[in-house]
Amino acid sequence: MTRWLKGETGLPTETQLYVLAVTGHHPEEWKSRRRDAPAATEQGNCFGITASLAGLRLSSPLARTASPRMAVWQIRLDEFLSRAARMKDQRPGTVPISGASRAAESLCNRIRALGAPCAVYER
Known part of the structure; x- marks a missing residue:
């Protein structure tokens, strides 16, 4: 992750898809982070970073409300x-x-x- 943030390497496709699926935002949007988002550092691990991001209230273009009835x-x-x-x-x-x-x-x-x-x- 650190090498990607520094522009030294690409981000694997599965990671890009995961970030988009979980957050509703492309990884590049996180790279140019908002002021209220935690900074990405070399310290910490994936679980710690994920936990800190969980507290953010980001509007997701992919977020949808579930229908109460079952689809066919x-x-x-x-x-x-x-x-x-x-x-x-x-x-x-x-x-x-x-x-x-x-x-x-x-x-x-x-x-x-x-x-x-x-x-x-x-x-």
Whole structure:
């Protein structure tokens, strides 16, 4: 992390995706941190830094309120981000979907745009 902050190396794709998924902000936004955000230093560890960031109230463009009713569809995200990063340019197999699944496909399209594979499965 320190080398990336100094501009000496790139940030792994899976780390970029993780930061975006957790915070709703790209890593570059954190690099040019806000005044109220804790400074990144060479001391500390990931857990300590994460705990200090948890207290911040950042507005996330990805934050959404959950619907109280269950959807008739589900999506599955690859749990192995490094594998997902390698596969990000591959398209999953396509199958016909119902009109009710269009929202799921729309969500998957946004997830794919962030670089992660996503597929819609009918229940």
